[in-house]
Amino acid sequence: MSTPPELFRLLDVEKAYDVGRKGGLFASGPRRRLAALDGVRLSLKAGESVAIVGESGSGKTTLLRVLLGLTSPTDGRALYREKDITLLQGDDRDRFCREVAMIYQDARGSLNPRMSILDLVAEPLDHHGLCKPSERRDRVAALLSRVGLPPEMMERYTSALSGGQVRRVAIARALASAPAVLVADEAVSGLDVSTQAQLLKLLRDLQREMGVSMLFITHDLGVAAYLCERIAVMYLGRIVETGLTKDVLSAPAHPYTRALLNAAPKFFEPIAEPLGGEIPSPIDLPPGCRFAGRCPEARDDCRARDPELVAGAPNRAFACLHPLIGEPAFA
Amino acid sequence: MALALARPASAQPETPSAAPAPAPLLTVARLSLSRGEKLILDEVSFTLKRGATLGLVGESGAGKSTIALALIGLLQKPQVGLEGSMALDGSANLVDATEKDWLKLRGRRVSMIFQDASSALNPCFTVGSQLMSPLRRLLGMGPKDARSRAIELLESVGLNDASSRLDAYPHQLSGGMQQRVMIAIALATNPELLLADEPTSALDVTIQAQIVRLILDETQKRGASCIFVLHDLALASQACDEIVVLYGGQVMEAGPSDVLLAEPLHPYTLGLKACVLELDTEELTPLPSGAPSFASRTPGCRFAPRCGNALPKCVDEKPPLETVRGRKLACWNPAA
Numbered sequence: 117m118s119t120p121p122e123l124f125r126l127l128d129v130e131k132a133y134d135v136g137r138k139g140g141l142f143a144s145g146p147r148r149r150l151a152a153l154d155g156v157r158l159s160l161k162a163g164e165s166v167a168i169v170g171e172s173g174s175g176k177t178t179l180l181r182v183l184l185g186l187t188s189p190t191d192g193r194a195l196y197r198e199k200d201i202t203l204l205q206g207d208d209r210d211r212f213c214r215e216v217a218m219i220y221q222d223a224r225g226s227l228n229p230r231m232s233i234l235d236l237v238a239e240p241l242d243h244h245g246l247c248k249p250s251e252r253r254d255r256v257a258a259l260l261s262r263v264g265l266p267p268e269m270m271e272r273y274t275s276a277l278s279g280g281q282v283r284r285v286a287i288a289r290a291l292a293s294a295p296a297v298l299v300a301d302e303a304v305s306g307l308d309v310s311t312q313a314q315l316l317k318l319l320r321d322l323q324r325e326m327g328v329s330m331l332f333i334t335h336d337l338g339v340a341a342y343l344c345e346r347i348a349v350m351y352l353g354r355i356v357e358t359g360l361t362k363d364v365l366s367a368p369a370h371p372y373t374r375a376l377l378n379a380a381p382k383f384f385e386p387i388a389e390p391l392g393g394e395i396p397s398p399i400d401l402p403p404g405c406r407f408a409g410r411c412p413e414a415r416d417d418c419r420a421r422d423p424e425l426v427a428g429a430p431n432r433a434f435a436c437l438h439p440l441i442g443e444p445a446f447a
Numbered sequence: 448m449a450l451a452l453a454r455p456a457s458a459q460p461e462t463p464s465a466a467p468a469p470a471p472l473l474t475v476a477r478l479s480l481s482r483g484e485k486l487i488l489d490e491v492s493f494t495l496k497r498g499a500t501l502g503l504v505g506e507s508g509a510g511k512s513t514i515a516l517a518l519i520g521l522l523q524k525p526q527v528g529l530e531g532s533m534a535l536d537g538s539a540n541l542v543d544a545t546e547k548d549w550l551k552l553r554g555r556r557v558s559m560i561f562q563d564a565s566s567a568l569n570p571c572f573t574v575g576s577q578l579m580s581p582l583r584r585l586l587g588m589g590p591k592d593a594r595s596r597a598i599e600l601l602e603s604v605g606l607n608d609a610s611s612r613l614d615a616y617p618h619q620l621s622g623g624m625q626q627r628v629m630i631a632i633a634l635a636t637n638p639e640l641l642l643a644d645e646p647t648s649a650l651d652v653t654i655q656a657q658i659v660r661l662i663l664d665e666t667q668k669r670g671a672s673c674i675f676v677l678h679d680l681a682l683a684s685q686a687c688d689e690i691v692v693l694y695g696g697q698v699m700e701a702g703p704s705d706v707l708l709a710e711p712l713h714p715y716t717l718g719l720k721a722c723v724l725e726l727d728t729e730e731l732t733p734l735p736s737g738a739p740s741f742a743s744r745t746p747g748c749r750f751a752p753r754c755g756n757a758l759p760k761c762v763d764e765k766p767p768l769e770t771v772r773g774r775k776l777a778c779w780n781p782a783a
Binding site: 171172278280306308309310311312313314316317335336337338339341342365375376377378379380381382383384385386387388390391392394 | 623652654660678684708709727731732
């Protein structure tokens with residue numbers, strides 16, 4: 117049996133920004149770098165869905181920008197079907213644009229308010245020449261009904277729709293080019309629980325019926341568990357734990373994963389002791405593990421040695437010197 | 448005629464250990480609020496005990512924030528129509544209070560934490576001046592006293608390096624820190640009632656846990672009561688003693704959170720609870736979509752068009768809020 121082809125592969129991707137010298141423009145201190153991504157390895161196979169979780173400032177959105185080719189890594193390689201994303205040209209580039217669709221966090225902001233829903237959803241069809249002009253309306257009506265919107269909505273503008281409906285339009289537009297991968301950035305955050313539940317159910321149905329791969333950025337572990345079979349937990353530009361979602365969430369190895377789990381509200385349980393502090397600035401990181409400053413399990417060697425992401429169990433990797441389960445492979 | 452709204456001498460927060468008074472701190476009875484033809488709140492009733500925490504939950508458009516704004520006098524007659532009554536610790540009916548009356552209450556006995564701290568704080572003034580302003584204006588402190596009290600307050604809300612934070616502008620702080628500053632400002636005058644309108648919806652889960660804990664700890668220390676506006680039922684079950692479930696400005700179900708959420712009787716509460724994702728959720732059964740109608744002439748239950756249990760009666764006649772199995776319930780055809 118052959119393994120399914122990998123759609124995305126990130127090989128030790130680093131994205132660092134130059135943020136000038138300490139003390140301002142004319143200061144003589146050393147130049148400082150902000151490493152938004154620091155050695156990220158990730159792969160996404162066809163038909164698979166991966167959740168990327170972490171607090172704000174952990175590098176989730178930068179990772180997404182690299183995956184979409186909106187920004188090029190300063191080191192390492194980001195590959196789509198084994199080709200460098202930022203170097204794609206001609207037919208490869210067209211194919212990438214057609215196969216990778218994005219659902220933005222701010223759905224309303226991502227849709228032109230002066231275009232009707234018909235034009236918004238048909239734009240990918242027109243751009244890639246995917247349907248005849250005579251079929252345009254029927255295709256859009258089919259896409260709208262797929263996301264649970266009535267075809268009459270075609271003539272309307274986004275200003276007339278509710279937040280949940282706008283997200284559905286954004287999903288319909290993303291589906292228009294029959295993509296292989298849906299990339300979603302917090303696609304269900306900031307909504308009522310009822311609307312969120314409807315959209316999550318829709319996304320899961322799409323996943324099952326169309327076999328589309330999904331890369332889902334979220335800060336909600338419940339959403340990750342519901343939609344994605346694999347999870348990658350990020351902290352300060354690194355993946356600190358990755359594996360099958362059910363394994364990671366039932367027995368987290370990294371103290372940060374456990375802290376995220378504890379912080380999620382659970383019915384009738386007293387509010388757990390919250391993780392102290394906030395995610396620090398990614399400029400001029402101290403040596404050692406980046407989570408050591410907030411970690412309740414931190415020991416002396418954590419502040420001296422920077423743990424690498426190593427396989428700790430089948431399908432499982434974590435970057436921790438003193439994991440909460442088993443022993444790391446290098447011990 | 449000005450209402451008598453000064454804080455009663457017996458209710459000083461310096462004696463939180465005193466035996467709890469049997470009378471509730473806040474009584475809201477049949478409170479209705481209308482804007483023109485639209486009836487935004489339809490006879491909302493609930494009470495809040497001294498020192499207790501109450502959660503207002505429901506979808507957007509349920510009237511949760513409207514209740515909070517009415518309770519702090521930011522929605523007054525004649526801009527909106529107000530009927531019914533709300534009374535703080537046996538005070539006169541605040542529905543009739545004028546802005547002059549509210550100035551004696553707002554910030555002194557009732558204060559509020561807003562959803563988005565970054566827009567609630569004034570970007571032109573330092574944290575210190577915004578925090579010292581209630582201390583100086585409402586408590587009449589001198590500049591030196593106010594400054595040292597402000598430092599104490601910032602320390603109590605968990606901001607380290609408090610004295611230098613006083614000179615910082617809001618944009619120099621993270622979202623979590625801004626929310627901590629808001630809490631410090633709201634608690635500066637030791638209010639008896641703190642209103643928190645979705646205080647954590649813009650924050651990470653880890654920071655959310657910190658902030659909710661902080662609000663609960665600080666109000667408890669001061670013997671104050673707290674009303675949380677929330678949409679997360681799981682968080683409500685953790686943080687609140689009592690819960691009021693609202694839909695379209697009507698109370699659907701209200702009662703102690705353990706009773707109400709362990710066994711919801713209203714189809715709406717049940718539906719909301721089914722929408723909450725937990726880590727072991729296999730299948731979601733979302734509520735059908737729909738939005739409440741605010742037309743003042745709807746005679747029945749506003750949830751009826753979305754309700755799986757609806758009877759013809761539900762559309763025609765509004766169910767009364769009655770005590771059923773340890774909670775108040777307004778439903779003709781309960782789920783269980």
